[in-house]
Amino acid sequence: MTDSKVFVALADKNFLEHYKSVFFSAITVGKWDGDFVLIMPESDKGEFDEKEFTDKGVKFFYGETLPGEPKPHYYKYYMWTDYFKQWDWIFYCDLDVLFFNEIDLDLKNKLKEILYANDCNYTPLCYQFEYRDDEVKKFNKKQLKKHDTMREQWMSTPSFQTCFMLYHKDLITDDTFDNLIKLHNEYYIEYELCIAGLTEEQSILNVGFIDKWKELGNEWANVYQRANELEWEYEELIKPFYDDEDYTEKGIIAQHFYQFFQPWSLHNVRFYNTYRENLKGFENL
Numbered sequence: 200m201t202d203s204k205v206f207v208a209l210a211d212k213n214f215l216e217h218y219k220s221v222f223f224s225a226i227t228v229g230k231w232d233g234d235f236v237l238i239m240p241e242s243d244k245g246e247f248d249e250k251e252f253t254d255k256g257v258k259f260f261y262g263e264t265l266p267g268e269p270k271p272h273y274y275k276y277y278m279w280t281d282y283f284k285q286w287d288w289i290f291y292c293d294l295d296v297l298f299f300n301e302i303d304l305d306l307k308n309k310l311k312e313i314l315y316a317n318d319c320n321y322t323p324l325c326y327q328f329e330y331r332d333d334e335v336k337k338f339n340k341k342q343l344k345k346h347d348t349m350r351e352q353w354m355s356t357p358s359f360q361t362c363f364m365l366y367h368k369d370l371i372t373d374d375t376f377d378n379l380i381k382l383h384n385e386y387y388i389e390y391e392l393c394i395a396g397l398t399e400e401q402s403i404l405n406v407g408f409i410d411k412w413k414e415l416g417n418e419w420a421n422v423y424q425r426a427n428e429l430e431w432e433y434e435e436l437i438k439p440f441y442d443d444e445d446y447t448e449k450g451i452i453a454q455h456f457y458q459f460f461q462p463w464s465l466h467n468v469r470f471y472n473t474y475r476e477n478l479k480g481f482e483n484l
Contacts (some may be wrong), residue, residue, distance in 0.1 A: 202287035204233035229298035311367035318357035324353035327402035
């Protein structure tokens with residue numbers, strides 16, 4: 200009997216158009232043959248037409264407001280609740296992603312006790328909480344002590360990116376979600392060390408699954424190399440460009456286009472066009 204699997208994504212009511220794009224890409228290019236679940240804040244329930252999505256097979260999971268009322272990114276924690284135990288394998292994908300080859304999770308070679316994700320651009324775990332020097336100067340003594348302790352403990356500990364994640368339901372234990380909330384309360388609320396607009400919930404998940412993850416694989420391209428090539432120079436990052444990379448030929452299953460390069464960004468000329476085509480395609484499914 201084939202193991203069941205689910206494709207999980209996360210959005211609020213303002214990002215539903217982006218979900219349409221990744222959903223269409225996963226079905227038509229990725230040939231996804233499992234279920235779909237979209238996690239959303241409970242406050243968005245009734246604020247949009249669910250039928251537009253459920254008619255295409257999408258299930259909804261609404262998460263209660265989390266402590267501190269953080270951004271929707273943090274609702275990834277809900278992937279480790281009992282609801283998701285109804286599938287054998289849970290695959291998570293961010294919205295700023297396009298597929299270029301058929302999805303192959305290589306499940307026969309995956310371990311049930313491991314979270315699979317990709318290295319965060321060779322960034323040590325402490326850098327998931329690393330602030331600029333001018334910001335560190337504003338820390339109170341309590342924050343500074345915690346910050347320095349993390350730097351000392353985790354300078355050699357690798358970290359992962361959460362744009363693609365895969366794990367077996369066995370990784371969902373009775374206390375997994377509660378432990379993530381405890382870490383959230385510690386790092387996000389008590390110490391205020393989650394970096395807004397950058398690592399956010401990713402830093403919490405890295406601590407929660409420290410030493411419990413392995414590489415998902417290079418065919419899941421979590422790092423967009425153009426950003427590294429431009430050395431993150433803002434003036435260069437925002438210039439219009441045409442990406443002529445042949446991702447299909449390179450064997451890339453999916454590419455994560457983050458921050459300045461998201462498919463809905465006008466200056467990402469080639470993939471903005473793909474994004475618009477995906478939205479039209481979704482309506483015609």
